[in-house]
Amino acid sequence: xxxxxxxxxxxxxxxxxxxxxxxxxxxxxxxxxxxxxxxxxxxxxxxxxxxxxxxxxxxxxxxxxxxxxxxxxxxxxxxxxxxxxxxxxxxxxxxxxxxxxxxxxxxxxxxxxxxxxxxxxxxxxxxxxxxxxxxxxxxxxxxxxxxxxxxxxxxxxxxxxxxxxxxxxxxxxxxxxxxxxxxxxxxxxxxxxxxxxxxxxxxxxxxxxxxxxxxxxxxxxxxxxxxxx
Amino acid sequence: xxxxxxxxxxxxxxxxxxxxxxxxxxxxxxxxxxxxxxxxxxxxxxxxxxxxxxxxxxxxxxxxxxxxxxxxxxxxxxxxxxxxxxxxxxxxxxxxxxxxxxxxxxxxxxxxxxxxxxxxxxxxxxxxxxxxxxxxxxxxxxxxxxxxxxxxxxxxxxxxxxxxxxxxxxxxxxxxxxxxxxxxxxxxxxxxxxxxxxxxxxxxxxxxxxxxxxxxxxxxxxxxxxxxxxxxxxxxxxxxxxxxxxxxxxxxxxxxxxxxxxxxxxxxxxxxxxxxxxxxxxxxxxxxxxxxxxxxxxxxxxxxxxxxxxxxxxxxxxxxxxxxxxxxxxxxxxxxxxxxxxxxxxxxxxxxxxxxxxxxxxxxxxxxxxxxxxxxxxxx
Numbered sequence: 359x360x361x362x363x364x365x366x367x368x369x370x371x372x373x374x375x376x377x378x379x380x381x382x383x384x385x386x387x388x389x390x391x392x393x394x395x396x397x398x399x400x401x402x403x404x405x406x407x408x409x410x411x412x413x414x415x416x417x418x419x420x421x422x423x424x425x426x427x428x429x430x431x432x433x434x435x436x437x438x439x440x441x442x443x444x445x446x447x448x449x450x451x452x453x454x455x456x457x458x459x460x461x462x463x464x465x466x467x468x469x470x471x472x473x474x475x476x477x478x479x480x481x482x483x484x485x486x487x488x489x490x491x492x493x494x495x496x497x498x499x500x501x502x503x504x505x506x507x508x509x510x511x512x513x514x515x516x517x518x519x520x521x522x523x524x525x526x527x528x529x530x531x532x533x534x535x536x537x538x539x540x541x542x543x544x545x546x547x548x549x550x551x552x553x554x555x556x557x558x559x560x561x562x563x564x565x566x567x568x569x570x571x572x573x574x575x576x577x578x579x580x581x582x583x584x585x586x587x
Numbered sequence: 588x589x590x591x592x593x594x595x596x597x598x599x600x601x602x603x604x605x606x607x608x609x610x611x612x613x614x615x616x617x618x619x620x621x622x623x624x625x626x627x628x629x630x631x632x633x634x635x636x637x638x639x640x641x642x643x644x645x646x647x648x649x650x651x652x653x654x655x656x657x658x659x660x661x662x663x664x665x666x667x668x669x670x671x672x673x674x675x676x677x678x679x680x681x682x683x684x685x686x687x688x689x690x691x692x693x694x695x696x697x698x699x700x701x702x703x704x705x706x707x708x709x710x711x712x713x714x715x716x717x718x719x720x721x722x723x724x725x726x727x728x729x730x731x732x733x734x735x736x737x738x739x740x741x742x743x744x745x746x747x748x749x750x751x752x753x754x755x756x757x758x759x760x761x762x763x764x765x766x767x768x769x770x771x772x773x774x775x776x777x778x779x780x781x782x783x784x785x786x787x788x789x790x791x792x793x794x795x796x797x798x799x800x801x802x803x804x805x806x807x808x809x810x811x812x813x814x815x816x817x818x819x820x821x822x823x824x825x826x827x828x829x830x831x832x833x834x835x836x837x838x839x840x841x842x843x844x845x846x847x848x849x850x851x852x853x854x855x856x857x858x859x860x861x862x863x864x865x866x867x868x869x870x871x872x873x874x875x876x877x878x879x880x881x882x883x884x885x886x887x888x889x890x891x892x893x894x895x896x897x898x899x900x901x902x903x904x905x906x907x908x909x910x911x912x913x914x915x916x917x918x919x920x921x922x923x924x925x926x927x928x929x930x931x932x933x934x935x936x937x938x939x940x941x942x943x944x945x946x947x948x949x950x951x952x953x954x955x956x957x958x959x960x961x962x963x964x965x966x967x
Contacts, residue, residue: 402961411879411961432883439881450876454606455599462595467881471590492606508880 361420362387362516362547363408368417368427370403370570377403378414379570387515390538390548392558392578395567401551402520404567408549409442409518410434422515439468443509447521449501451493457504458489461511468512479507483537499530506537510546517541519550523557535560600893610866611894615902617862618940621855622906626936627913628848630926634914635844636803638922639837648682648709648797649829650807652814652821660685660792665820670798672813677806679799680708685780686794687787689748691736698746699775700783703727709799713772716740717764723782726760729773733765740764746776750788758786796821804834860947863895867951871958879960888952895948896941903940907933 363385370378378400385391395401406412407419410426411434419427422441426434438444451460461476480489483503493501502522509517519538523531535557542548550561558564564576604611643649652669654661663683670681682705689698703719717740720727728738738744740762747757760778767773784790800807807825814823867874874887911928918926 406961409879409961411959435878435881435883438879444879450872450879452873452876454603459598459602462590463599463877464880466592466595466599467877467883467886470592471595473590 360387361385362389362422363549364418364420365404365408366418366420368404368407368414368419370400370407370412371415377570378407380417381567381570381572383565383572385516385547385549387547388542388545389563390542390561390578391550392561392564393549393551393567394553394555394558394564395573399567400570401567403570405518405520405549405551408516409444410438440512441515443512443514443517445502445505445509445517445519445522447524449493449498449505449525451501451504451508453493456490456492457485457496457500457507460493460504461508464508464511476507476511479511480504482510483507484533497530499526499533502526502530502534503537506534510541515547517546517548519548521552522550523552523554531557596890596893599890600897603894604897610869611898614862614866615898615905617859618898618902618944619905619909621851621859621943622903622936622940623909623913624851624906625848625855625939626907626910626932627917628844628851628910629935630910630914630929630932631917632841632844632848633929634918634926635840636837637801638918638924638926639833639840643829643833643836646829646833647712647826648680648799649826649833650798650800650811651824651826652796652798653824654794655820655822658820660794661820662791663793664791665818666793666796669796669814669818669821669823672817673798673800673802673810677801679801680705680797681799682706682709682797683780683793684795684797685783685787685792686775687748687783689746689776689786691732691744691746691776693747694736696732697775698783698786699777700780700787701777702780703777706777709797710768710772712768714767715764716767717762720763720777720779723779724760725763725779727764727766727777728762729775729777730765730767731773732776733762738762738765746778746786748786750786752788754788756786756788758782803837804830856943856947859943860950863944863947864951867891867948867955871955874952874955875958875960875962878956878958884956887956888949891948891952891955892945895944899941899944900937902944903937904933906940907936910936 361384365381365383368378368381369376381404393401393404403412407414414427417427418425421437424437426437429437452463455463457480458473458476461479462471462473465471465476477486477489480486483506485500485503485507488496488500496504523534526534538548539560550557552558559579561578564578566573566576652661652666666681666683670678682701685700687698688695690696707719715727733739736744742762743759744762745757745759747755749755800810802810807830811823811825814821877887910932915926918924
């Protein structure tokens with residue numbers, strides 16, 4: 359599989375705090391990667407850099423052939439819009455828009471809103487019949503599935519999920535993981551930040567961060583790829 | 588089915604306004620109250636000259652006609668020609684006066700022949716004890732005359748004298764009222780113009796005409812100039828004492844309303860800006876999310892501006908209507924007169940509200956676009 363993401367000697371320094379220290383990582387297209395680590399280990403910083411919401415202090419980050427560490431803020435916004443699908447722990451749905459409209463918002467900023475396509479995205483996550491509901495009328499699991507539908511609607515190159523099951527009960531966690539499995543099967547590249555070993559287990563590899571460094575890389579039960587940290 | 592971007596834009600704005608209505612009603616109220624005070628005060632500001640102009644007419648006549656050049660009198664025909672230069676709606680009263688010297692108990696007095704109903708209009712400040720005469724044979728006497736010859740309302744007295752051809756006349760009158768003005772009028776007796784003309788033995792001769800005109804100083808100056816140029820028989824003069832004090836009071840009153848309006852405008856801006864800032868501040872997460880989804884700063888600014896401008900327009904419309912009600916209430920309670928609705932205030936109020944709301948939105952939204960979307964991504 360070809361390389362999708364490459365981090366080379368990436369460091370991030372906030373004043374006197376070194377959030378990331380010389381991190382090297384490669385992610386292939388279609389790979390499912392989990393990032394684990396204790397609080398303050400640099401997970402969020404790494405997510406922000408991969409998600410084009412922050413830039414490294416040193417090193418380079420190449421996403422789909424583009425060195426995003428050298429891009430300006432406007433270009434990073436465009437890259438984020440075109441290549442990345444974001445899934446949040448708190449779902450972050452716009453509370454005055456219906457589930458369908460929340461999905462269409464992502465289309466609106468990307469290209470052209472398409473109601474039918476947005477509805478199909480909701481159907482893919484099993485929410486076709488809840489399209490006209492407001493977030494306040496949906497359960498946590500349903501809101502997370504709307505968030506996933508929104509992340510998928512523009513066919514992103516990379517799906518970035520930050521604690522996607524952190525706010526869900528076991529049943530809904532299972533539903534969301536099933537969706538991730540299906541997406542992985544369909545060839546999507548997924549990076550999941552998680553505290554949950556069961557979620558990380560589903561990934562092909564798990565990168566464990568400690569004190570801003572890659573402490574180790576653990577092969578997941580579905581691993582079919584080599585480690586390359 | 589593809590949807591136009593504009594359609595989605597309006598869908599997002601209307602959804603935000605409708606589905607967040609409790610928040611939006613607060614913002615709408617802030618705009619509408621501001622616009623109400625503003626449009627109400629502007630209405631009063633422009634209506635004050637009209638209201639006060641009529642109010643000032645209680646000060647008495649502000650324009651008088653006297654005989655031109657060396658002439659000693661002029662005719663009613665000349666008065667009609669002169670008053671043709673005054674807009675009918677502005678004429679509050681025109682009171683002709685003819686003076687003759689008469690005797691009561693062999694004491695000389697000045698008798699003024701007047702049209703009582705017109706005198707009431709031009710000199711509303713006269714204080715009359717008793718009644719205003721309504722018929723021939725009835726008289727109003729000044730306080731000084733009353734004191735001198737000891738006459739009270741209801742008393743009869745006889746006026747004697749010589750007419751224009753030298754024949755003597757004698758005529759009985761009943762005192763209907765005693766007038767106090769604080770001026771020279773207290774030394775006169777007032778009878779109907781027809782009684783005086785009958786005693787004098789000639790008709791159509793007038794000495795002075797007092798006019799009460801509801802107009803600004805500039806309009807009065809223009810009326811005087813035109814009468815002076817076109818009517819040879821009379822000399823028009825402004826009663827400076829009245830017109831100057833009117834102008835001074837009016838200028839001060841307008842300055843006061845202007846000041847209050849300006850302060851209200853500033854307070855409105857602060858109030859609306861604060862409300863909009865609060866509205867934007869509580870949506871910083873939403874802004875961060877939209878940026879994370881790839882929204883350009885311009886898109887976010889346009890969305891918030893769209894909401895703000897809609898609120899501004901609607902608030903301005905409501906403000907224009909409520910403002911009229913506010914101005915009407917003030918006018919009725921303070922001046923005792925109603926005002927007419929100015930339709931052009933609607934677009935003006937909407938435009939001002941839109942500008943204020945737009946500015947009030949723009950500043951917090953621009954600062955909100957600096958939100959780091961990574962903050963939204965952060966888990967708990």
